Amino acid sequence: SQQGEEDPQALSIQEGENATMNCSYKTSINNLQWYRQNSGRGLVHLILIRSNEREKHSGRLRVTLDTSKKSSSLLITASRAADTASYFCAHMTTDSWGKLQFGAGTQVVVTP
Amino acid sequence: DAGVIQSPRHEVTEMGQEVTLRCKPISGHDYLFWYRQTMMRGLELLIYFNNNVPIDDSGMPEDRFSAKMPNASFSTLKIQPSEPRDSAVYFCASSLGDEQFFGPGTRLTVL
Numbered sequence: 535s536q537q538g539e540e541d542p543q544a545l546s547i548q549e550g551e552n553a554t555m556n557c558s559y560k561t562s563i564n565n566l567q568w569y570r571q572n573s574g575r576g577l578v579h580l581i582l583i584r585s586n587e588r589e590k591h592s593g594r595l596r597v598t599l600d601t602s603k604k605s606s607s608l609l610i611t612a613s614r615a616a617d618t619a620s621y622f623c624a625h626m627t628t629d630s631w632g633k634l635q636f637g638a639g640t641q642v643v644v645t646p
Numbered sequence: 647d648a649g650v651i652q653s654p655r656h657e658v659t660e661m662g663q664e665v666t667l668r669c670k671p672i673s674g675h676d677y678l679f680w681y682r683q684t685m686m687r688g689l690e691l692l693i694y695f696n697n698n699v700p701i702d703d704s705g706m707p708e709d710r711f712s713a714k715m716p717n718a719s720f721s722t723l724k725i726q727p728s729e730p731r732d733s734a735v736y737f738c739a740s741s742l743g744d745e746q747f748f749g750p751g752t753r754l755t756v757l
Binding site: 582 | 677
């Protein structure tokens, strides 16, 4: 069962628009990660942000982390049809090194 | 590296039969994870190993499920006897402790 929450559950946007999704968790973390899953495929790691970092960028991805609010956000800029996928956040708690707690995911549909 | 390898990719079996899922992690990775994904319950961690030793099996649904990792290159997840509610996609993932690398999954259908 998931230990984190994500919102929205689903997001539908047009190509070129930005997509933002949020994630919350309940315990102290070592790091928080975002993964993408295309339909019928395995999850693919996108980006990792450590507990002492506040923002991280990778290409068109921007992740923020607010440990005081126990929340993170993933922004995908200038979305493309190929960004259509489910996006999951996962956090690693300070007392379970190696183990990730996954959220329920946000389903993103980008329409050409 | 070929990534995490899982076999079979699809498995259809009848209730009561034994099912064995296989996983070859990325060479050099010391963590191996087994997950199950369904529409109803999402992605669930079943069990994970560190250096071939099971660390946390609290996610294993019941005694019908068992997992082994006899060496650093191979792990199995066995369901005996299988039930229709075990139908799901089972993923294996490996890591060095941070980011996890997922296999393509095994889609299991129990009739």
